[in-house]
Amino acid sequence: MQNKFTSTLSIILLAIIFVALVFINNQLLSTVRLDLTENQVYSLSEGSKQVIKEIDEPINLYFFFSDKASKNMTSLRNYANRVESLLTEYETLAAGKLKLHVLDPEAFSEQEDQASQYGLTAATIGAAGESIYMGLAATNSLDEQQTIAFFDPQKESFLEYEISKLIHQLSEPEPVNVTVITDLPITGGQNPMTGQPDPAWTFFSQLEQLYAVENFANDISALPEETDVLVLIHPQNYSENLLYEIDQYALNGGKVLVFVDPHNESDQMAMMAGAMTGGNTSNLETLFTAWGVEFNHKQVLLDAMAGLDIRTQTGGVTRHFGFVGFNTEQLDRKDIVSANLELINGASFGIFNKIKTAGSQWKPIIQSSVNTDLMDVATYAQTRDPDELAAAYQTNNKSYVLAARLTGKANSSFEAPPENSEIQGSGIEGHTQSTNKLNVMLVGDTDILADRFWVQQSNFFGEIITTPFANNGDFFNNAVENLGGSDALISIRSRGTFARPFTKVDELTVVAEQKFREQEQLLEQQLDETEQQLMQLQGQSAQDGSLVISPEQQTAIDQFMQQRINIRKSLRDVRHQLDKDIESLGNKLKLVNIAIAPIVLILLLVVLRAIFRTKPKKVKALKQDVVSSEQGA
Structure with a gap:
């Protein structure tokens, strides 16, 4: 009898303990997470946590997933659970600043109309031709909205980046101000060779459609105050004041995108003028050294594997070792800028090397193949026959870095402001000597921006239609978009995938x-x-x-x-x-x-x-x- 009473009492105590633990878990430990996955795919990175902290006004997240219409789609449902779990993690860490709504847009329902109004993609992938929604819409207190039309499982490694970018865009809806400095004719104008008007370069036209853009020549002495991203294309003959402005802008958290070139081939007049003097070259040696990198502007890369086929004057086709196209094998698949790109074309690339004593972090984005050689700029500029380049080619069996991202620590190139600098009035107190927030992207070619290397133009009833055959424009836009985000957003890299295939x-x-x-x-x-x-x-x-x-x-x-x-x-x-x-x-x-x-x-x-x-x-x-x-x- 006593044993029966003891057993009953034990069961009651276990039930009380169970209820108490459930209550403690739901009420006191609801924000505690333990992610045991290999790549921490259910946890947020520090960059995403920083984006959440910067939210000022409440944001509503509407996750549309066709739950009933996807009953037999196991892999898609698993990925939808992965997305919902990550969104729940955002909501939990936001402490009320994010409100998640999970909706099932059934056919002919109000939820389906709402998904359609937001512009989400209805993918027809069901067994009976049903429309499947799996997208995200978000709104802020100003009725501004951002969407992810469809969560593509093939882009899972960038799932966190896309969600964090969406939240950041709603929390800071101000337009990105892009300042471009170059002497290249990117805005169009009269062609001095033909006397006919040339349109603006396609990349620049696209840039103006996406951002607030200001374009300046190389002779300016100061940067606009409202500069979110600074783009330097073929920098030549910069004044000391301008170099100092760029130096201080970078050291104070500014984002810089630099295109340099040992031999620019897109400005015909400048190229003809510099052909006899060693090419039309550009460099920022003073700033590069302080940032921890060297650019070889005296030699041009020849790549036999990546060489492009061009048409000769006699009508034949031959491979040009200086005109190169880099595919997925040479592009960094883990960097958001180049992850989804297939081909980038350019000409006469220069190479970068990291200084061994540099404090900055070095991350290559584009690298050559190992079938390479380096040729003197003057020799390359005077060699017009691709067959002569091929005859002079001798492989080094070495891969070179052609574009890279620099972050972290860096020092100033200047001990103090120049005498006639606008910052001189505040003396040394207004001078930044070092930083740990350097954020610079470097590209060793300017020709990748020229239309002839990535777009084909045609006249359609008086309207110019551009059809891209390479991803040069996507690369440029991705770089500006990435740099235009917050430091926290830029720090988010591709994450692992939750699917574990049977290898x-x-x-x-x-x-x-x-x-x-x-x-x-x-x-x-x-x-x-x-x-x-x-x-x-x-x-x-x-x-x-x-x-x-x-x-x-x-x-x-x-x-x-x-x-x-x-x-x-x-x-x-x-x-x-x-x-x-x-x-x-x-x-x-x-x-x-x-x-x-x-x-x-x-x-x-x-x-x-x-x-x-x-x-x-x-x-x-x-x-x-x-x-x-x-x-x-």
Whole structure:
């Protein structure tokens, strides 16, 4: 009776403890998270946390996901759960500044109308042609809105960046002010070679559509005060005052995008004037040295692997080792600026090297292949025949950095402001000597901005239509957009993915498919040989004037049929073995997860139970020995 009462009391106490722990978890520990995933994919980076802290007014997040219409889409539903979990993490850390609303836009519902009004993408991927929504809309107190039209699972590594960017744009809706300094004719004008008016360069037209842009020549002496992103293109003959302005702007947290070039080929007049003096080169050696980087403006990169095919004056096609196109293998797939790009074209790139004693952090964005050589600028400028470049080429078997991101620590190039500087009035007190917030992107070519390397123009009923064939414009816009965000937003890099593929299965598939292709090639080879043999036999028969198939021909045909049957059987065996290997691996995994793992866990519990039961017995025996010894005494 007493044991029954004790058991009942224990159950009641366990229930009370359970309810108490649930209450403590929901009320007191609701903000506590423990992310045990390998890449911390369910946690926010410090950059995102900083973006959340900078929110001044409440923001509403509307996550639209077609839950009912996607019942049989397991992978899509898993990714939707991943997105919702991350959005919940944002809401939790925002402490009331973010309000998440999860909506299911069913067909002909108000939620579907709302998703359509926000401009979200309705992807027709359902089994019965249903429209599937999986996007995010956000609004602030000023009724401004930003959207992510559709969460593409292939871009999962940038999921956090896209959400943080959306929140940042709503919390700071002021337009980004971009200051461009260059002497290149990027705004268009009369062409001195043809006398005809040239339109503005396409990248500059796109820039003006997206941002508030001010364009200045190289002879200015001061930067506009409201500069969010500073773009320097082909810097030449900068005054000391302008160099100092750029130096202080960068050291005080300004974002700088620099395009330098050992040999600019897009300004025809300047190139002709500089051809005999070693090319039309540009550099910012004074500032680069202080930032911890060197630019080789005396040599041009030749890349045999990345060389572009161009049309010669005789109408032929040849590869130009100085005109290069870099694909996904040479672009950094982890940097938001270049992650989704496929091809960047340019000409006569210069290379960057990091100074060993530099305090800044160095992150290459574009690198050459290893099939490279460096040629003197003067020699390159005077060599107009691509075949001569190829003849002079000797590979270094070395990859070079052609574009890079610099962040972190840097010192000023100036001990004090120049005498006639506008900052001179405040003396040394207004001078910044060092920083740990450097944020600069460097590109070793200016020709990548010229239209001829990435867009094709056509006249459509009086309107100029530009069709890109490379991602140069995307690269430039991504760089400005990235630099135009906050420091916290820029610090967010690509994250890992939550999906864990069966890599062993993929390896088995690759190996089996390789065998399958080898067998296919063998079949095709034997088919060709047999057909040639048949043609020879038919030719002999035609010469003899016989229309009846000879025994030799019949034998060859029989052999062909038998060979085809045997090889097709081997192809089926390879495919069957592939399925068998994958099925065997799956059975092993099921055995481990369903049988072996629970058995091991049970055995472990039995061992622990035995250990804990043995200890009380030993203690009890020890007490009895003590009592017996005391009675004997």
